[in-house]
Structure formats: C-alpha cells, structure tokens
Amino acid sequence: MIKFLILFLCLSLNAFASEYIVEKADGSIVIIHHNDAAAQTLEETLNENGLAGLPIIRINQSDIPSDPAERLDRNYWKRGILKKIEVDTAKKAAAQAAKQAKEDRKRLLLKLTPAEYQEAKELGIVR
Amino acid sequence: MRKSLAFSLYLSWMVIGGQAFADIVSLDSNYVAGQTDMTTKLNADRLALTNGVNNIRGVFAGSAQSSGQIKADTIGEENMADDANPRIRTNEGAGCPDKTSGMLTTTTSGTLLGSIPAGVSYPDGYRVEKTTTTAKTWTASKWTYYYILTSGSFDYQEVTIGAARPSDLAGSATIARVSTDGTQVVAVQDLRTTSCATGTFAGTFSTSSGSTLDDMLKVGPPVRRFSPAGRTPVGHAQGAFVSWDSHTTFKVTPGALYINGRYRFVSSDITVTTGTDTPSSGLSGLDTGTVTGGPLKYYVYGVADQDDVTSYSVTYSTNATTPTGLTNYRLIGSVNTDATNLFTSRDNVTVHAISEREIVGGWVHFDGQGSGTILNSYNVASILENAAGDYSISWDSDFVNATYYADCTHSQQGSTTNGAADSIQSLTAGVARFNIKNVSDAAVDGNPTVCIGVGDTRR
Numbered sequence: 001m002i003k004f005l006i007l008f009l010c011l012s013l014n015a016f017a018s019e020y021i022v023e024k025a026d027g028s029i030v031i032i033h034h035n036d037a038a039a040q041t042l043e044e045t046l047n048e049n050g051l052a053g054l055p056i057i058r059i060n061q062s063d064i065p066s067d068p069a070e071r072l073d074r075n076y077w078k079r080g081i082l083k084k085i086e087v088d089t090a091k092k093a094a095a096q097a098a099k100q101a102k103e104d105r106k107r108l109l110l111k112l113t114p115a116e117y118q119e120a121k122e123l124g125i126v127r
Numbered sequence: 128m129r130k131s132l133a134f135s136l137y138l139s140w141m142v143i144g145g146q147a148f149a150d151i152v153s154l155d156s157n158y159v160a161g162q163t164d165m166t167t168k169l170n171a172d173r174l175a176l177t178n179g180v181n182n183i184r185g186v187f188a189g190s191a192q193s194s195g196q197i198k199a200d201t202i203g204e205e206n207m208a209d210d211a212n213p214r215i216r217t218n219e220g221a222g223c224p225d226k227t228s229g230m231l232t233t234t235t236s237g238t239l240l241g242s243i244p245a246g247v248s249y250p251d252g253y254r255v256e257k258t259t260t261t262a263k264t265w266t267a268s269k270w271t272y273y274y275i276l277t278s279g280s281f282d283y284q285e286v287t288i289g290a291a292r293p294s295d296l297a298g299s300a301t302i303a304r305v306s307t308d309g310t311q312v313v314a315v316q317d318l319r320t321t322s323c324a325t326g327t328f329a330g331t332f333s334t335s336s337g338s339t340l341d342d343m344l345k346v347g348p349p350v351r352r353f354s355p356a357g358r359t360p361v362g363h364a365q366g367a368f369v370s371w372d373s374h375t376t377f378k379v380t381p382g383a384l385y386i387n388g389r390y391r392f393v394s395s396d397i398t399v400t401t402g403t404d405t406p407s408s409g410l411s412g413l414d415t416g417t418v419t420g421g422p423l424k425y426y427v428y429g430v431a432d433q434d435d436v437t438s439y440s441v442t443y444s445t446n447a448t449t450p451t452g453l454t455n456y457r458l459i460g461s462v463n464t465d466a467t468n469l470f471t472s473r474d475n476v477t478v479h480a481i482s483e484r485e486i487v488g489g490w491v492h493f494d495g496q497g498s499g500t501i502l503n504s505y506n507v508a509s510i511l512e513n514a515a516g517d518y519s520i521s522w523d524s525d526f527v528n529a530t531y532y533a534d535c536t537h538s539q540q541g542s543t544t545n546g547a548a549d550s551i552q553s554l555t556a557g558v559a560r561f562n563i564k565n566v567s568d569a570a571v572d573g574n575p576t577v578c579i580g581v582g583d584t585r586r
Contacts, residue, residue: 016501017500017501019499028514030511030512030513031499031511031512032509032510032511032512033493033499033500033501033509033510033511033512034508034509035501035504035507035508035509035523038507038508038509038523039508039523039524040508040509040521040522040523040524042509044508045508045509045511045521048521048555048557048558049511049519049521049558061498061499061500062498064498064499066497066498068496068497071496071497071515071572072515074512074514074515074572075514075515075570127567127568
C-alpha cells in the first residue's frame with residue numbers, strides 16, 4: 001500500500017510538465033520544462049526561442065541534477081551517455097583555468113598579494 | 128284529424144317555446160274600441176316595452192335565465208361589429224391600449240406633402256380602422272407628433288426641432304414624430320405600440336411573488352467598487368468600453384447601460400469628437416467649452432437624455448461627478464489628453480470593466496535551483512533553463528507586443544541573502560528572458576524563482 005502511495009506521489013508530482021534537453025552547437029544544453037496543458041506546442045516554444053532544428057531528447061525530471069552542488073556546474077552540463085546530463089569536465093577545467101588566469105591578472109594589475117587580493121574580494125572592493 | 132291535432136300542438140309548442148326567454152315584453156292588453164281604461168292599458172304596455180328593451184339581457188339566477196330578450200349562448204361573433212368582436216381584437220393583437228399597425232408615414236423627397244397609410248389602432252382600447260390613406264402636408268422645419276384619436280381622426284402637435292416631447296393627447300394613440308427641413312420630411316421616428324408582447328422590466332417577475340427583472344438589473348456596481356465618482360455607478364452595464372481611437376477622437380464600443388432608470392443600448396461604435404454635445408438629440412461630444420488646458424483627464428458618461436430612443440449618447444467632461452447640461456447620465460470611464468490637447472492611448476479606463484493591461488498576463492513560480500519544477504503558474508507554456516541563472520519564460524498566450532512589464536526575483540543559491548541582481552536579457556511578445564546573479568555578479572540558480580508579466584494579452 002505504501003509502495004503504491006509513493007509511486008502515486010512520484011508520478012503525480014510533476015505530471016503537468018514534460019522535460020526535454022536541447023543540444024546546442026557548442027555542446028551546451030537548454031533544459032525545457034513544457035507545460036503539458038499549454039495551448040502552445042513544444043515546437044512553438046522551440047521556434048520562438050531560436051532552438052528549432054537542434055537535437056532534442058525527452059528526459060525525466062529525475063535526470064536533471066538537483067543537488068545545489070551539482071547545480072554549480074550548470075554551465076558545463078552536456079548531453080551524456082551514461083547519464084542523460086553530465087558535466088563536461090574538459091570545458092569546466094578550461095573555464096576554471098581561464099577564470100584563474102583572469103583572477104591572477106587582476107591581482108597583478110592591482111599589485112596585491114594573494115592574501116590582500118582575497119581580503120579585497122571579501123570586502124567587496126573587487127569582484 | 129289526428130295528424131292535424133299533432134301539428135297544431137307542435138306549432139303551439141314552437142310558438143310558446145320560442146318565446147320562453149323572450150316574453151318579458153308582455154302585452155296582455157286586448158284593445159277594444161271605446162274602452163274606458165285605454166290610457167291605462169297603453170301606459171302599462173309602454174312600460175313593459177321600455178323595461179324589456181332596457182333589460183335585454185334579462186334576469187339570471189346563477190346560470191339560470193328567468194327572463195330577457197337574448198337567449199343564453201345564442202349570439203355568435205359573426206353578429207358582432209368589428210370594434211366589439213373579440214375574434215377581431217385577438218387577431219389584431221389588441222392586448223394592450225394603443226396597439227397600432229400601419230398608419231406610419233414615410234420620409235419624402237423635395238416635398239412636404241406626405242400621406243399616412245391605412246391601418247388599425249386601439250387608442251385607449253377603442254378600435255379605429257383607417258381603410259384609406261390620409262394626405263398630410265407637414266409644416267416645414269418642425270417636429271410634428273401625430274396621433275390617432277378614439278374618434279377616428281388624426282391630430283397633430285408641432286414643436287421646434289430639438290424641443291421636448293409634448294404630452295400625449297387625451298384619448299389617442301401616438302403614431303410618430305415627423306421631422307422636416309425646409310422642403311421635405313427628413314426623418315420619421317416610430318412611436319407606435321406595435322406589440323403588446325413587450326412590457327417594462329418592472330412587469331417581468333421571476334415568480335408570482337419574486338423579484339422583477341428591473342430589480343435584478345438596476346442594483347449593484349459592476350466589476351469595480353470604486354471609480355473617480357466614488358462608488359462605481361450601479362446597475363447593468365455591459366460592453367460600452369471607452370477606447371482610444373485617434374488623437375482627436377475616442378470611441379465607446381457597443382453595449383447596454385442602465386442610466387437613471389432608463390435601459391439603453393448601442394450596437395455599433397460611437398465615435399466621439401472634440402465638438403460639443405447635444406444630448407437631447409443624441410449628439411455625443413464635450414459637455415462645455417473646448418478641449419484645452421492639457422494634459423487633462425476627461426470623464427466619460429453614457430447619456431440617456433434623448434427621448435423616445437433606445438440608444439445612449441456619450442458626453443465627456445472634466446467634472447468627475449456633475450457634467451454640464453445632462454439629466455440622465457452614468458459615468459462609464461475616462462480618457463486623457465496630452466500637453467498638446469490630443470487624446471492619448473495612455474490609461475483609458477472603463478469603470479465597469481477591467482482592461483487586459485490592468486491585470487497580470489502571466490506568472491510562474493519554479494524551482495530554478497533543483498530540478499526546475501514548475502510549482503505553479505498562469506499562462507506559461509514553458510520554462511527554459513538556458514544556463515546557470517539564465518531562464519526564458521515562454522508565454523502560452525503571447526502578449527500583444529514586446530512593451531509589457533516583466534520581472535523576476537529569486538532566493539539566492541548558496542546564501543541566506545535574498546534578492547540579488549535580476550535583469551531582463553531580452554523581451555519579445557512570446558518570451559521573457561531573465562538573468563539571475565548573486566551579489567558577486569555571478570550567474571546563479573534560485574529557488575524559488577518567481578516571474579511575472581503584465582500588459583495586453585489576448586486570452
């Protein structure tokens with residue numbers, strides 16, 4: 001009985017929306033939550049958001065990483081193989097390297113030590 | 128002999144039986160020449176004749192007739208004159224006083240000589256039939272009201288054009304108002320009672336002891352409780368939207384209004400200019416003066432000051448409660464002029480209705496931090512997570528244009544600090560795209576994330 005109740009809750013929780021991922025040319029993905037009761041079709045949503053013609057697959061809500069820590073990698077999500085959404089580790093590493101290089105350059109321009117730069121960030125003097 | 132006796136008895140029965148209800152006039156005198164009481168006998172017989180004629184129906188005890196000249200159930204409608212015949216009256220629909228068919232004159236071209244057609248009317252319930260047309264030369268540049276009298280004649284009352292309607296003539300049914308210019312009949316306003324099926328709303332009851340339709344239609348402010356005049360005017364108001372039209376005109380759309388006890392309707396747009404009004408003849412416009420001194424708000428009124436019509440006119444005024452020169456009016460909205468005294472499309476209001484732009488066109492509450500679940504929404508087809516803190520709201524029914532109001536806010540991810548920077552990335556009629564950032568200007572997801580759009584939509 002409890003199993004049926006849990007199953008019912010899981011199925012009915014988001015029964016009014018369907019989830020899709022659209023893969024863009026640069027490998028990044030757009031997640032679409034489409035209201036099943038909407039008069040506007042999924043195709044119309046794709047068209048008015050400039051996504052028509054791109055690869056699209058339907059996913060389950062459970063395929064979307066929902067842990068806040070995982071969400072921090074949102075900009076590196078890609079369509080996966082083992083899981084439908086995976087982190088593009090190469091892209092993430094490149095982005096982090098670029099970000100670190102930018103930080104180092106800013107610190108050098110400001111002529112601050114790493115400790116001073118960190119303090120300046122904490123004080124909101126630099127972002 | 129036997130046959131002769133039987134025939135005599137039958138004849139006697141016929142004579143006696145035929146007068147069983149008609150022998151109240153009993154002339155029992157047998158006048159004899161030289162009789163001394165001749166005068167008495169003649170007077171007795173005269174009295175009997177007079178009484179009989181004056182009491183032709185006779186005497187009834189319940190349904191039993193004991194005397195009289197007319198036998199019960201013997202008069203057919205074919206014996207009755209048309210003005211008394213119930214079949215004729217029923218067939219002509221004479222269920223109410225002044226019911227009239229025909230008799231309505233027409234406009235003329237180049238002449239004031241017209242004619243009133245034949246017809247049947249029931250002034251005060253009397254049946255009057257005109258079997259031929261009646262020639263009539265109308266007076267130039269006048270409003271002429273004409274009537275059919277119980278006597279069978281037409282009669283007329285003339286007033287200057289635009290003057291109030293005179294009182295109806297006694298013992299008459301009103302037929303029409305004829306409007307002339309210098310040379311011809313330019314308009315005929317039908318004032319006949321052409322059907323007895325119509326009646327006042329006050330005479331239409333929901334049940335024998337229930338509310339009347341009038342009761343139901345004249346109470347309560349529609350839609351809004353308050354308007355510039357204070358409480359929104361009460362009673363039925365449908366349609367009659369105040370709508371911007373051009374810089375020098377505005378429109379009031381078709382509708383129906385209860386105005387100071389009068390029910391009026393209009394079935395096509397009323398275009399209102401900057402000219403002044405003439406409410407008694409149904410001309411819409413400004414109540415007094417000119418459109419000047421802008422920017423100003425003008426209050427728009429539905430007006431029922433023209434008599435004998437079913438429509439309303441429109442007057443606008445700078446006065447929110449008492450426009451100049453009106454008697455029967457109702458505030459229906461407002462329009463605005465700019466500094467150059469031109470009408471603007473900004474903030475036109477209909478007090479008994481709500482514009483689409485006054486209410487929320489769409490909204491959504493979703494979890495942008497977790498699985499993106501839409502927890503609640505209105506008029507949202509899809510949420511698109513483009514990247515971290517980058518969301519597109521695809522409206523189900525699009526806004527009319529891209530110049531609507533939209534906003535998002537959120538609870539910041541990974542922090543107890545709420546309400547960091549949310550900005551619009553792009554806005555089209557169908558999609559509102561937002562960027563959400565934390566206090567360090569980094570794009571983040573938020574839970575909850577809430578977005579709203581307000582403006583003209585077609586739902």
